[in-house]
Amino acid sequence: MTGIRDDLKRMAEGFRWGRRPMVPRSAEPYALERTDRTFPTDWARTEAGTAARQVILKSVILPMLRNEVALKVHGRDVLDGVQGPLIFYSNHTSHLDATIIMTSLPDRWQSKTAVGAARDYFFDVWWRQAFTALVYGGFPIDRAKGGRGSVTKARELLDDGWSLVVFPEGQRSPDGHVQRFRHGTARLCIEAGVGAAPIGIRGAYQAWPKGSNWPKAGRPPVNVRFGAPIYPEEGETHQAFSLRMTQAVAALHDEDRSTWWEALRRAEHGETPSLHGPQGPDWLRRWEGLRPVPRRRSSSTWE
Amino acid sequence: MPRPGFVLEVDERTPPLLVHEGERFRMQKFPLGTRVVYPPDALPGVPDVHAAIRHALLHPVGDSKPLPELLFSGMKLTIAIDDISLPLPPMVTPDMRQRVLEHVIELAARTGVEDLEIIVATALHRRMTGAEIRRAVGERVFRSFWPTQLYNFDAEDPNALLHIGMTDQDEDVEISKRAAESDLIIYVNINLVAMDGGHKSVAVGLAGYRSLKHHHNVKTMMHSKSYMDPREGHSAINDSVVRMGRVLAASGVNIFQIETTLNSETFPSNLGFLNKREWEWSAYDQGLMMAARKGNELAPPRMRRELYRRIEAPYKLTGINAGEVEAVHERTLTNLHRQQLVEVNGQSDILIMGLPYLGPYNVNSVLNPILVHCLGLGYLFNMYRNKPLVRQGGVVILHHPVPWEFHQIHHPSYIDFFEEVLAETTDPAEMEKKFEEKYATDPWYIHLYRTSNAYHGVHPFYMWYWGAHGRDHAGDVIFVGGEANSVARLGYRRADSLRDAIEMAKDTVGSSPTMTYFHAPPVMIADVR
Numbered sequence: 020m021t022g023i024r025d026d027l028k029r030m031a032e033g034f035r036w037g038r039r040p041m042v043p044r045s046a047e048p049y050a051l052e053r054t055d056r057t058f059p060t061d062w063a064r065t066e067a068g069t070a071a072r073q074v075i076l077k078s079v080i081l082p083m084l085r086n087e088v089a090l091k092v093h094g095r096d097v098l099d100g101v102q103g104p105l106i107f108y109s110n111h112t113s114h115l116d117a118t119i120i121m122t123s124l125p126d127r128w129q130s131k132t133a134v135g136a137a138r139d140y141f142f143d144v145w146w147r148q149a150f151t152a153l154v155y156g157g158f159p160i161d162r163a164k165g166g167r168g169s170v171t172k173a174r175e176l177l178d179d180g181w182s183l184v185v186f187p188e189g190q191r192s193p194d195g196h197v198q199r200f201r202h203g204t205a206r207l208c209i210e211a212g213v214g215a216a217p218i219g220i221r222g223a224y225q226a227w228p229k230g231s232n233w234p235k236a237g238r239p240p241v242n243v244r245f246g247a248p249i250y251p252e253e254g255e256t257h258q259a260f261s262l263r264m265t266q267a268v269a270a271l272h273d274e275d276r277s278t279w280w281e282a283l284r285r286a287e288h289g290e291t292p293s294l295h296g297p298q299g300p301d302w303l304r305r306w307e308g309l310r311p312v313p314r315r316r317s318s319s320t321w322e
Numbered sequence: 323m324p325r326p327g328f329v330l331e332v333d334e335r336t337p338p339l340l341v342h343e344g345e346r347f348r349m350q351k352f353p354l355g356t357r358v359v360y361p362p363d364a365l366p367g368v369p370d371v372h373a374a375i376r377h378a379l380l381h382p383v384g385d386s387k388p389l390p391e392l393l394f395s396g397m398k399l400t401i402a403i404d405d406i407s408l409p410l411p412p413m414v415t416p417d418m419r420q421r422v423l424e425h426v427i428e429l430a431a432r433t434g435v436e437d438l439e440i441i442v443a444t445a446l447h448r449r450m451t452g453a454e455i456r457r458a459v460g461e462r463v464f465r466s467f468w469p470t471q472l473y474n475f476d477a478e479d480p481n482a483l484l485h486i487g488m489t490d491q492d493e494d495v496e497i498s499k500r501a502a503e504s505d506l507i508i509y510v511n512i513n514l515v516a517m518d519g520g521h522k523s524v525a526v527g528l529a530g531y532r533s534l535k536h537h538h539n540v541k542t543m544m545h546s547k548s549y550m551d552p553r554e555g556h557s558a559i560n561d562s563v564v565r566m567g568r569v570l571a572a573s574g575v576n577i578f579q580i581e582t583t584l585n586s587e588t589f590p591s592n593l594g595f596l597n598k599r600e601w602e603w604s605a606y607d608q609g610l611m612m613a614a615r616k617g618n619e620l621a622p623p624r625m626r627r628e629l630y631r632r633i634e635a636p637y638k639l640t641g642i643n644a645g646e647v648e649a650v651h652e653r654t655l656t657n658l659h660r661q662q663l664v665e666v667n668g669q670s671d672i673l674i675m676g677l678p679y680l681g682p683y684n685v686n687s688v689l690n691p692i693l694v695h696c697l698g699l700g701y702l703f704n705m706y707r708n709k710p711l712v713r714q715g716g717v718v719i720l721h722h723p724v725p726w727e728f729h730q731i732h733h734p735s736y737i738d739f740f741e742e743v744l745a746e747t748t749d750p751a752e753m754e755k756k757f758e759e760k761y762a763t764d765p766w767y768i769h770l771y772r773t774s775n776a777y778h779g780v781h782p783f784y785m786w787y788w789g790a791h792g793r794d795h796a797g798d799v800i801f802v803g804g805e806a807n808s809v810a811r812l813g814y815r816r817a818d819s820l821r822d823a824i825e826m827a828k829d830t831v832g833s834s835p836t837m838t839y840f841h842a843p844p845v846m847i848a849d850v851r
Contacts, residue, residue, distance in 0.1 A: 022619075026612060029349060033337040034600075034608055041335040042601050049325050051602055 039143045058142050058159060063152035064181065069130050075154055076129065081122045087234040088115065088226045089314070092123045093275075094245035098216070103131065104182040105216045105248050106208055110197045110268055110294065111186035112224035112308075115234065115241065117155055120184050120218060123243050133176055134184040135160040155184075162189045170207065177211045187264065195224035195308020196296030197268070205251070205261035214248035215264050219271025222312035240314050244271045269294045324363035327664030327846055332356040337600050339841065340611070342676035343721040343803055344689060345626050346618055347596075349611070350721075350820055356837040357670065359711070360599060361846035364585040365661050367638025375425045378580065378642040384649025389426070392506055392578060395434030400504040401426060402443045402475075402528055403458065406450050407682035408512045409584055412457070414634040418582050420460035422510045422642070426580070427463065439500060440472040443509070443527025446534065446771070446778035447683070448732050449474040454686070477530035477778070478768045485532075486573050489565040493536035495573075498528040502575055511581045513654050515705075515845060516550040516662075517560065519581045520651035521567025529566075531762055531780060537562035540750040543787045544794060548704040550847055552655070556707075567647060580644040583657040584637035586844035593633070597844065630679045631686055659847070666711065666848045671835035672827050673712035673796075674820070675702050677722040678843055683777065683785070688729040691808040692736050692744075694722050696785040699792030699799065702840060706848045711838050715797040717827035719820065724804035724812070731775055735767045739782035740811065748813035750790040758783050797830045 035041060042050045062068055084090060105128075107120060117134050124132060134151075136142070138159035141151040151157035158172050173183060185207075187200040208215050222241040227234040246267050251260045269291045274282035276292075285291050296304050330336070338349035339358060352358070368374045379389040386392075393399070403419045406412070423440070430438055440463070442450055455472065456464040464472065475498055476482050484499040501507045501524065509527075513519040526534065536542075537559045545558035552560040570577070589596040593614065595607040603611070618626060641657035643650045681689060681697040689697070698720045703710065712718060728737045743757050758780060761767065767779025793799065800823045801809045804816040817823035827835060840848070 023616065026349075026615070029338060029351075030608060030612060033349065033351065034603070035337075040601065043330055043333050043336040045331040045333070046328070046599070046601065049328050051325075 037144055037146060039140075058148045058152070060148075060152040060156075060158045063156050064133060064176075068153065069156070072153060072156060073126075073130060076122055080118060080154065084115070084118055084122055087238065088222075089238045089240045090119065090123075090243065091240070091315070092243045092245075094271075095123065095125055097245050097247045098125060098128060101214075101216075101248060103128070104177050104180055105214050106177075106204060107132065107182060107184045107216045107218055108187055108204055108264065108268075109218035109220050110192070110272075111188045111190070112192045112195050112220070113227045113229070114191070115223045115227050116186065116191075116220055117184060119220060119223065119241065119243055121155055123245075128182060131180060132156065132182040132184060133158055135173060135186075137162050137190070156181075160185075170203070173207055174211055177207075177213055187261070191229045192224065192308070193229055194296065194301065194304040195228065196304060197265070197294035200261050200265050202257045202261045205257040205264060209251045209255070209257055209260060212251075214250040215260075215267075216248040217246035217264065217267035217271055219244040219246065219268050219275055221272060221275050224308055225311055228309065240312050242275050242312065242315075244275050246271045265294075266291060324365055327360050327362040327662075329664070329666055330358040330360060332358060335601075337603075339600050339839065340596065340676075341674075341721050341839075342678040342843070344677060344694075344723050344725075345630050345679045346723070347615065347676070348721070349615075352674075352820075352839060353824070353837065356674075356839055357666075358839045358841050359664055359666055359846070359848055360841050361586055361664060361844045362661060364587045364597070364638075364844075365640045367585060367640060368642075371421055371639050372425070374639065374642050375422055378644040379425060379429065382578070382645030382650075383643055383653060384646025386578060386645035386649075389508075389578060389644065390429055390433065392576075393430055393433040393435055394505075396437075397435055397505040398437045398503065399430055399435050399439075399506055399508070400498075400501045401438070401440045401508045401510060402498075402501060402524065403440065403510045404512050404518075404523070404527070405442050405444045405447050405474075406454050406458070406685045407447060408518065409514045409635065409637060410680055410682060410685070411588070411633045411635045412685060413584070413637040414590075415457060416460055417458045418512050418584070418637075418639060419458050419510050420463065422580055422582065423459055423463050426508055426510070427466075438467075438471060440467055441498060441501065441528065442472075442474045443523065444475045444477075445527050445529055446477055446531065446781055446784075448771070448775045448777045451775060475528055476772055478772050483530050483532075486575065487569050489562075489569050491562070491565060493562060493566060494533050495525065495566045495569045496530055496533040497524060497570070497575075501528050502570075504576075506576045506578055508578045508580065511579070513581050513583050513658060515701075516552055516655060516658055516847060517557070519579075519654055520552065520560075520564070521570075521647055522560070522563045523579065523647075524575075524577055525563050525566040525570060531778070533566070535762075535780075536566075538784045538787065540754050540787050540790055543750075543790045546704075546791060548706050548710070548791075549700075550704050551707045571647070577647055578644065579647045579650045580642065581650050581654040582639055583641045583654055583661065585640045586661055586846075587636045587638060588844040590634060590636055627688075662846045663707075663849050664846050666838075666850045669709060669711060669713040669850060670716065670838040671713060671831035672717045672719060672824065672837040673703070673710075674719045674837060674839040675721070675842070677702065677720055683781075684729070684732075687732045688727055690728045690733055690736055690740070691724050691726065691812055692740060692782050692785050694720075694724050695812055696788045698722070699789030699796070700785070701788075702842060703789070703792035703795075705840070705842065705846065706850050709850045710792075710795055711840060711848050711850055712796065714795055715830070717798045717800065717830050717835075718792065718796045719800050719802060719817075719823045719827065720804075721802045721820075722804060724801055724808045724816075726805055726808040732777060733782070734770055734776050735761055735764070735779040736777070736782040736785075739786075743782075744811050744813075750787050750793075753783065753786065798827060800826055
């Protein structure tokens with residue numbers, strides 16, 4: 020029995036059971052092209068899967084999230100009366116983002132929204148695949164190739180009335196600032212004729228930056244702000260729509276930093292501050308990106 | 323497009339790597355920085371084997387006419403084929419020899435050839451059994467010709483040999499009389515490694531001791547660096563064989579050479595993980611490996627051996643050429659290198675190899691300690707071009723249990739060699755001088771060679787000489803997991819684990835040695851720059 024146990028241990032360690040398989044560095048130029056194995060996720064969007072997801076989101080994930088960060092959500096009311104489906108999108112700086120969006124969505128939307136998740140990261144080992152599908156209603160997206168398979172799946176879900184959560188940057192920001200939006204999301208909106216609902220997330224990078232394993236201690240503040248959906252106009256190119264999408268998120272950040280009125284006026288004059296961060300060396304961008312978001316205490320009635 | 327071979331550098335991402343150790347295999351963690359030489363992926367086989375064979379016979383290379391033009395009614399035709407030592411493991415049927423033979427015999431029959439004999443070119447190897455020959459040539463050929471016109475070569479039948487002449491280096495050229503007196507010899511070869519084929523097919527395969535001793539000797543072996551590099555001046559044994567082949571050609575012996583090359587699909591699909599790179603193993607491969615390993619450990623030795631004996635390689639034909647010997651062999655080598663060559667930069671202090679269960683001389687038999695020595699230091703060590711993977715004076719670490727066991731029928735002279743010769747000396751030159759003649763001419767061994775299925779009395783000496791260059795080149799040889807008594811008899815050292823072996827090696831190569839693990843099989847040739 021000891022022999023079997025030792026064998027299993029050696030194999031589990033060496034072959035990274037339950038973890039992401041890795042190719043030795045010197046073998047990377049000779050790595051086999053990954054075959055696109057489609058992990059079945061439809062089960063997670065059945066009635067039972069949806070019910071299970073909502074229970075998990077409300078009773079497990081949201082309490083955990085609130086335990087780790089001081090979450091404040093604003094502007095959910097803009098979705099009142101809006102007909103779906105929509106593509107929810109936001110800036111992407113942290114593993115918290117998808118969780119924050121899914122737990123912040125009003126019930127009506129939460130029960131009919133699926134998250135597009137990177138195939139190479141969230142669909143590599145079985146347990147991560149199952150977790151992503153169950154908790155986020157996740158479906159795989161090929162970010163490296165912009166594979167048509169994932170676009171087809173996204174279209175299929177939109178046609179079925181499902182809203183999607185996507186991150187047009189394609190990956191988490193390495194320094195907290197917004198990267199260039201890829202045009203795939205804008206193209207999808209135009210092709211499917213659906214609106215894009217902007218979400219501004221501030222503080223997630225400071226709470227759980229790329230490279231950390233868990234959010235920082237001390238319940239750092241994270242502010243989430245929903246914006247009114249924008250729709251592609253007649254004849255609008257995906258480049259132009261993508262630019263409008265970026266500006267919508269920038270306006271939400273500006274609003275969170277200042278006030279709705281001031282942000283509105285700056286947007287009117289085309290003076291909304293850019294989200295792309297300062298020019299300069301990487302350390303400077305990270306330094307600025309990690310600048311803490313001020314805690315906003317509710318003012319006391321008696322002050 | 324199949325991927326080329328490459329050299330891996332072990333890092334923290336590298337899983338344990340598979341190491342063969344006889345009728346077992348282990349998963350071994352290697353020290354960071356160890357280089358691992360991986361063979362190229364298997365090349366695709368030719369899409370239509372029959373068309374390829376027909377094309378080769380009708381479009382010969384070099385100074386040769388198409389085969390139909392060489393055949394005529396009333397001629398004396400001899401076909402010779404490689405014996406059981408090729409390919410390794412035996413390939414799934416139909417064997418490539420059968421495929422080629424059927425085409426050749428069909429042509430001969432249509433031309434009106436009546437005097438046709440097929441000789442299994444065993445030289446001093448053991449006679450193949452009827453069942454083994456049937457498997458190699460197919461039922462149709464076997465039933466038509468066995469045993470009168472399809473038979474094993476007998477290098478000890480004084481009436482069956484013909485002295486052709488001498489080379490300019492005073493080497494006797496003596497081959498099968500039947501073949502030499504034929505109007506045409508057609509040799510059907512399977513070229514598994516670079517030292518197979520070419521002039522070696524007829525000049526060695528159909529020769530006897532009188533001729534073989536000119537190149538199967540310590541001096542020639544020591545100057546063959548390497549056997550797998552048949553370019554002129556790199557392999558004394560090959561140069562000698564070429565000289566003999568040219569004497570044959572000059573004396574009017576007509577040879578139509580047919581050479582085939584196979585890809586590297588060495589293991590069947592139920593052991594498919596043995597053909598793959600470890601980090602590409604699926605969960606199924608990993609499970610299969612563990613099940614195979616555990617099953618292997620628990621199986622009684624006889625059952626285990628039987629399971630290994632049943633392994634058949636799903637080899638596919640990558641090329642076939644026919645015609646004049648040297649022109650054919652040149653193309654064969656190009657094909658072979660396409661499948662087997664891996665570029666490696668520089669030598670290392672330690673060379674690590676896992677020895678599999680099978681070598682050329684223990685098909686359906688036992689890999690005895692002398693054959694283990696030959697497989698490690700003779701064959702695998704020599705799988706290089708330019709220079710060895712390990713530096714002069716470096717250490718060779720081999721994984722094999724080296725059990726003290728022999729096949730009583732196949733290897734009778736090996737038993738006496740082990741008990742008598744090796745007990746006295748492990749020096750190839752000394753044993754050559756003192757013992758070789760006695761074993762080569764012993765009437766009992768000759769009797770067993772001719773009438774039973776025994777290797778010739780001198781064969782264990784050749785096996786020992788075969789490893790002479792590797793033995794001389796290495797500063798130390800250590801067997802991981804080897805049986806203490808048999809390893810000691812071979813004159814080597816043993817260790818319980820790779821870690822221990824590396825520690826022992828540090829006495830010879832210093833405290834921070836560079837290491838290379840040669841990840842074979844499948845067979846490959848390291849082109850060391």
